[in-house]
Amino acid sequence: MDLKKKRVTIYDIARALNLTASTVSRSLNNNSRINEETRKLVIAKAREMNYRANSLASNLRKGKSQTIGIVVPRINQSFFANVISGIESITNERNYNLIISQSTESHKKEVKGVNTLINQHVDCIIISVSAEGDDYTHLQNVIDHQIPLIQFDRVVEEIESVKVINNNEQASREAVEHLIASGYKRIALLAGPQNLDIFRDRKAGYIKALRAHKMPVSDHLIIDTGSNNGHDADFIRKLLTLPEPPDAIFASRDDFLALGVLEVANDLNIKVPEQLGICGYSNENFTRITTPSLTTIDQHGVDMGKTIAQTYFDEIDDKNDGTAVEIKTISIKPELIARASTQRR
Structure with a gap:
């Protein structure tokens, strides 16, 4: 197996069929400007050449990654695991992916995780801050990049974002x-x-x-x-x-x-x-x-996770762009x- 085998692109398909790359792209995306015969020809050649769409590039062109980033202190604590489970139950319905990072209570790791998520162009960052550190410039950086920020459980009051907390x-x-x-x-x-x-x-x-x-x-x-x-x-x-x-x-x-x-x-x-x-x-x-x-x-971590995810999706459904989430605090009653x-x- 050749691990270095080059990935097939729309340009490879275009060359094989003597078509333009734009025609191949439109055919693969069922564009109405492409006739049915050409569309079937392109799809057949794509299958023959084992073409796989570059979803990251496609999503970035659309301005959305269909991905949400989560940073928690520890994944192996039931509360945080339950929150993630609750979030995932909602994101799965919307065909969103999750990137999960844990700080292990380290401020340095938390900052690195947040910056990585920013660089990955995620659509939203959800975080419960670590016990270590008192500089939250990295959270303001999320907002400055116009990425919706949702804090939960452990929140920083001075950072203006949606907060989902317990009483x-x-x-x-x-x-x-x-x-x-x-x-x-x-x-x-x-x-x-x-x-x-x-x-x-x-x-x-x-x-x-x-x-x-x-x-x-x-x-x-x-x-x-x-x-x-x-x-x-x-x-x-x-x-x-x-x-x-x-x-x-x-x-x-x-x-x-x-x-x-x-x-x-x-x-x-x-x-x-x-x-x-x-x-x-x-x-x-x-x-x-x-x-x-x-x-x-x-x-009630699962309920908290569902509330976090639903709050984000409710906002983007209302605004149709996902660039801003209304600043509010939602409280989940513990038992x-x-x-x-x-x-x-």
């Missing part, structure tokens, strides 16, 4: 109020990186819930964790071995951190949920099968999933 503050408040209703009185918070609005909102919801129930907000029970996908057993162990340890922990960063709490609690022979309640965030698949199963918050790790009553 993180309300979800966090409901989670803490669930812990209070279950009889827990010293509730600790494992917060995510505070440079991101979603984690600031979750922290705000935690504080509001405590204050609404006239419970103290203790600084030593609030820990701002890093962004790595996993858990830090050292600070969890330190928290659980305080002279007055918490009797519940809300791991608001993610379920992986909640899983870490459960593992350390097991090592210390702390009974869950009798002595310690645990609540995570994201409804990862493993939360159903741990012992005990983990209470968490479902962000508290109460499981055995907090149900001691």
Whole structure:
């Protein structure tokens, strides 16, 4: 097999049939100016020569690539995988392709991914920003290139674009109020990186819930964790071995951190949920099968993905050009999933 075999073009077909390239192109695109005999002749020769249309070149001539780019922190987290699945369920119906890039929480990789998508002339860029970095020039660059930008989940407020988010503050408040209703009185918070609005909102919801129930907000029970996908057993162990340890922990960063709490609690022979309640965030698949199963918050990623894609297509259907998307914020309501790790009553 000759891997370097030259791709057949319309010019090759034109030479073989002694026709002009424009006649071949029109024939392949069923142009009404071409008679049926010529059209059939061109199509037959194209099949004989194994001609394949250059869809990229064709789409660029039309000013559209039929491609959407997505940048997420991590593909292997259920939430982001579900968002992508939701987006794809809509894009498939419209014959659009997806290019997916993950930043792995690296600002440098995020910038590189976005710039690559710009250079690939995608029709829209969808992004959830990484935990690292505070320079968002690359997002403004998307807008400056007149490429519609849709931010979701982790968004940058100062960048004017469509935003599809969860009400993180309300979800966090409901989670803490669930812990209070279950009889827990010293509730600790494992917060995510505070440079991101979603984690600031979750922290705000935690504080509001405590204050609404006239419970103290203790600084030593609030820990701002890093962004790595996993858990830090050292600070969890330190928290659980305080002279007055918490009797519940809300791991608001993610379920992986909640899983870490459960593992350390097991090592210390702390009974869950009798002595310690645990609540995570994201409804990862493993939360159903741990012992005990983990209470968490479902962000409804598939619904969010469908909303993101449908918002884009609704806008281009209205405008017929895809060059602009109305600036708005759409909120998807998360859902508290109460499981055995907090149900001691």
